[in-house]
Amino acid sequence: MGQAQMKDGNTRGSRRRLAPEARTEMLDRIAALEAPATQPDATTPQPDPATRALRAAVLGEGEVRLPQLHDLWGNLRRIPVNEALLEANLVITASRRDPAHAAFDLLRTRLLQALDEHGWKRVAITSPTRGCGKTFTAANLAVALSRYENRRTVLLDLDLRAPGLAQVLGTPAPGPIAEWLRGGTSTGTQLQRVGQNPLGIGGLAVGLNDHAETYPAELLQDPKAAAVLDQLQEELSPDAVLFDLPPALNHDDVTAFRDRYDCVLMVVGSGRNSADQVREAVRRIGEDKPIIGMILNRAEEERASGTG
Structure with a gap:
């Protein structure tokens, strides 16, 4: 077991980039999960930590470590x-x-x-x-x-x-x-x-x-x-x-x-x-x-x- 490997894109430093089509698809999925409102209030569901981490990884926002699966x-x-x-x-x-x-x-x-x-x-x-x-x-x-x-x-x-x-x-x-x-x-x-x-x-x-x-x-x-x-x-x-x-x-x-x-x-x-x-x-x-x-x-x- 281990982390699923993503499609290889250009490599910058030690970070892998997703291929353009995969990046677009994942952003669409993230957008659907987040479902933002124009004026969020207390009743508006907020994205969970996993969704935020996925978004940050796709957009290259900061250093994000995705969860690792350990086989015991x-x-x-x-x-x-x-x-x-x-x-x-x-x-x-x-x-x-x-x-x-x-x-x-x-x-x-x-x-x-x-x-x-x-x-x-x-x-x-x-x-x-x-x-x-x-x-x-x-x-x-x-x-x-x-x-x-x-x-x-x-x-x-x-x-x-x-x-x-x-x-x-x-x-x-x-x-x-x-x-x-x-x-x-x-x-x-x-x-x-x-x-x-x-x-x-x-x-x-x-x-x-x-x-x-x-x-x-x-x-x-x-x-x-x-x-x-x-x-x-x-x-x-x-x-x-x-x-x-x-x-x-x-x-x-x-x-x-x-x-x-x-x-x-x-x-x-x-x-x-x-x-x-x-x-x-x-x-x-x-x-x-x-x-x-x-x-x-x-x-x-x-x-x-x-x-x-």
């Missing part, structure tokens, strides 16, 4: 990869020795196709009830996604009542993720990036949690949390953001958070969830939120994963 991805703190621990915690897409990793590769491909087709980026991963393996699914899918070159994946533990991703990944959380959602800590402090490793796990950043939140639904619905997530999008430019959310039927957290995600992956426990439970979970999420996948988790995986 390369500056995130790196975390090591423990292959033995990941394998013990059934992150089967890490070493890829378990043939079941192929199912996650297929899920990854279908998910990316859906995201690209609709312009989506934010994916909620939930289940009807606990014990269905949603955290197991979220971790494996995130690792599978990270192997695509030039793609960035962010995985956030937003199961605020029972955080479990830090344990599955074997990485301590830098602090409560609730503080980040409230704007108390920065993205660069809360999120960590998987470091270089022999397993080929690449573009993956994780937001982990080490503290259960007392009022999670209220926090997930707070406009401040929405602003923090929007800021993450600007700072890291992820291609996919996976939210490991609580079960849909246990509380109202998933419903409270529904305006923050584009689509849903539903993890259903084989032999654990009834058809009525699945239908009710989908109903609570709402018909306008596409369910882009129903993942049937095998009973042996549920018991082994021990979370979600």
